[in-house]
């Protein structure tokens with residue numbers, strides 16, 4: 001633990017660390033910027049790893065155990081690098097009632113992985129969410145950041161097949 | 167010095183008692199030899215309000231209130247024992263036993279465990295809920311201490327003593343819900359932590375067989391969390 | 406900013422619109438966007454450019470009937486087009502003057518629109534949410550200027566009390582009373598927080614308000630800050646709502662530019678500014694003490710109350726925390742008076758409520774109705790009833806903290822007390838209609854899974870109790886449960902709701918309790934006959950198989 005307020009050096013030359021640093025600077029390196037900064041890390045790198053957590057924790061003078069506790073408490077954060085493509089199936093109530101469970105089963109079968117996992121070839125990740133606010137067009141699925149409403153099994157299969165050319 | 171806080175009079179289990187306005191119902195009850203069961207509370211640490219064993223009934227409010235964090239009020243009427251409270255307390259203990267893996271007969275803390283004592287005191291003879299049997303690790307990497315996650319009840323006494331008294335901030339809680347568990351630093355083996363000062367305070371405050379001293383395994387050794395009061399008193403005097 | 410300046414901006418904006426009144430308004434709120442309304446907007450813009458038509462193409466907020474999106478409104482004729490595709494652009498632009506395109510027409514005369522009473526949603530779908538001038542032209546910020554320059558903070562608190570407004574975040578605590586407490590509590594700094602965590606899965610009211618009319622919420626927060634003496638504000642938005650975050654960020658910048666945020670607002674001594682904080686995918690962070698912990702950068706674990714945030718909240722300072730919709734009501738109340746607001750609704754529940762009507766109904770979307778409207782009116786008149794061939798079974802309100810209401814209570818008026826009596830709650834406004842294709846045991850199981858994985862894990866009854874209840878319900882859905890399991894389940898429901906630390910645990914048993922109350926038969930069938938009448942659970946196939 002650094003005893004002085006000296007900031008730790010950037011973990012590497014990677015320019016993205018400067019973006020992360022920018023978020024912390026904007027918040028005056030206050031401890032309460034932890035979650036905001038972790039959001040920036042995840043936006044920049046796609047996930048959080050221990051190098052990033054240590055850097056952010058040291059910069060903000062947050063104990064390591066606390067930084068890790070926060071990163072694992074919030075399920076929006078992921079500690080694993082996502083696949084090239086991400087399929088996020090909404091499992092909120094409105095989508096569930098309209099058959100999201102069947103969509104999830106289809107996606108798991110199509111990709112051969114469970115929710116929360118990434119295929120071995122790192123091509124695709126399968127995620128679930130608790131309502132993405134598109135309940136009016138349930139069931140909703142987000143393919144690589146783009147939300148699609150009224151998704152049928154056919155749409156899903158086509159989309160996923162496109163990601164993994166046989 | 168602050169001016170002396172005012173004194174409140176209240177009734178606990180039909181007995182008139184008086185207490186300072188900044189005291190909790192638990193403090194007031196214990197000063198008057200009225201026992202209230204607790205697990206997460208420890209004199210000298212901040213309150214978590216997490217175990218819910220200390221819940222009491224207050225006249226005029228439908229919700230049960232935790233005695234450890236509820237301050238006394240003038241005219242309060244507190245009930246600490248009732249069939250309803252006892253039933254809930256027994257269920258808390260049952261839930262704890264079913265949550266992780268407690269096999270008292272082979273546990274280092276057998277006969278010196280606050281959870282075991284609580285079960286005896288509340289008359290919990292068997293657990294009606296399905297055991298969850300989670301697979302949990304035992305961290306033996308620290309040269310003097312062991313952390314056995316199978317026995318942890320997540321009372322966070324160790325986290326609080328490490329943060330508030332020792333100031334090392336080694337312990338933290340990972341994840342949430344029923345998957346939550348304790349971690350050291352960035353979830354590294356305890357023995358490799360460079361924030362841990364090996365002071366052993368966490369071991370002393372741990373109510374169960376989750377944290378223990380390696381050298382004392384197999385010996386009759388009571389934990390001694392009373393050092394906390396001493397430390398806190400000394401701090402006050404120095405201020 | 407003075408009234409005159411405000412009026413000038415409003416007049417200029419209106420004038421500009423009147424100069425060329427023809428416009429095509431495309432809904433670019435979340436629902437329509439996920440049906441690709443952005444592509445529709447682009448193609449309309451191109452078509453207008455190509456043909457040289459005099460017409461503005463604007464992006465607006467939600468128009469309500471989201472399931473028929475993308476929606477496009479043609480002004481000034483008032484024509485509403487439904488399910489518009491990018492390829493329809495040419496036809497729409499060609500028919501700007503003449504007869505509307507019948508194929509796409511969506512009547513505004515239907516009960517879905519006629520039955521509603523818009524206060525919170527009055528500007529939704531009518532203004533461009535990214536342009537502060539349009540909000541001002543719709544009477545925006547008049548309430549703030551009035552509050553700051555013409556009345557004192559106390560009078561505002563009184564006006565809000567008089568309106569009878571109750572918190573729209575779920576519990577229905579009287580808003581005026583809460584404001585009064587914060588204003589009376591001494592503190593060097595006070596805070597105002599807007600709770601936009603909207604955790605109920607299946608509800609999107611707050612999202613829609615933030616995306617469609619963000620300045621309304623901002624104005625409400627600024628008025629609240631003035632009333633209680635706060636100088637800083639936060640809005641806590643869930644990370645799943647990036648568009649809402651973006652639009653609110655724009656609104657903050659615009660409000661700063663015109664001096665509605667910052668120091669010496671409207672040349673008074675009032676200083677107030679705010680920032681957006683983004684959640685991290687934790688339902689429990691909607692609970693106020695957990696939300697505060699999260700803003701402070703910590704794990705979102707609730708703490709025992711008292712002290713309430715009004716006494717010791719963010720950084721232990723007096724803090725006012727209200728829901729998005731609560732704040733969104735404020736400008737109208739201040740502009741039109743508490744008495745006006747109190748004249749709408751029922752005796753104890755005043756004003757209107759926004760609901761996200763979803764599930765097995767024809768008209769899925771966002772609606773705003775006076776308190777006291779019956780469930781039947783909402784589901785059958787506004788919602789148009791369920792799809793053919795299925796029978797209505799229950800309506801779920803209050804999400805994971807609420808319950809399922811069966812057919813025999815559909816004539817009950819929707820207000821805080823009636824719903825509670827039925828074993829559900831108003832909640833934040835999610836309303837999910839279920840028909841006979843839903844199994845009530847499965848629904849209870851679904852919500853218990855939700856509560857179990859959203860429990861923060863701090864207190865034992867919720868952490869461990871929800872996991873036990875989930876296991877017992879799993880047995881029922883698999884057909885391996887016994888009558889004894891049902892007994893244990895009921896005992897746990899009582900214990901967890903009575904002993905948990907925060908509202909999450911305290912209300913986690915509600916979906917089980919309400920389905921047990923009205924659909925006990927279904928539980929018994931699952932246990933005794935290993936049968937699921939809706940055919941959802943696979944209990945039949947596992948008969949004879951030991952778990």
Ligand SMILES: Cc1cc2nc3c(=O)[nH]c(=O)nc-3n(C[C@H](O)[C@H](O)[C@H](O)COP(=O)(O)O)c2cc1C
Nearest residue numbers: 572573574600603604691692693727728731908909
């Ligand atoms: C588990 C839990 C989740 C909650 N989620 C929300 C939420 O998403 N949005 C909200 O406004 N209030 C939520 N609340 C209620 C808040 O704690 C708080 O009462 C509310 O924000 C107060 O605002 P109001 O008085 O305007 O309703 C939640 C409460 C609990 C216990």
Ligand code: SF4
Nearest residue numbers: 268270273279374375
């Ligand atoms: S920790 Fe206590 S209750 Fe658990 S096994 Fe050891 S002695 Fe028994």
Ligand code: SF4
Nearest residue numbers: 318319321322324372
């Ligand atoms: S290790 Fe011991 S003190 Fe720490 S949380 Fe577990 S039971 Fe409590």
Ligand code: SF4
Nearest residue numbers: 861863864867907910
């Ligand atoms: S009731 Fe659940 S969410 Fe609330 S404090 Fe307890 S464990 Fe956490």
Ligand code: FES
Nearest residue numbers: 090092095134135
């Ligand atoms: S429930 Fe799926 S978007 Fe809301």
Ligand code: FES
Nearest residue numbers: 215217218220234
């Ligand atoms: S001792 Fe009060 S909640 Fe644990």
Ligand code: FES
Nearest residue numbers: 436437467468471
């Ligand atoms: S989102 Fe377009 S009408 Fe609701």
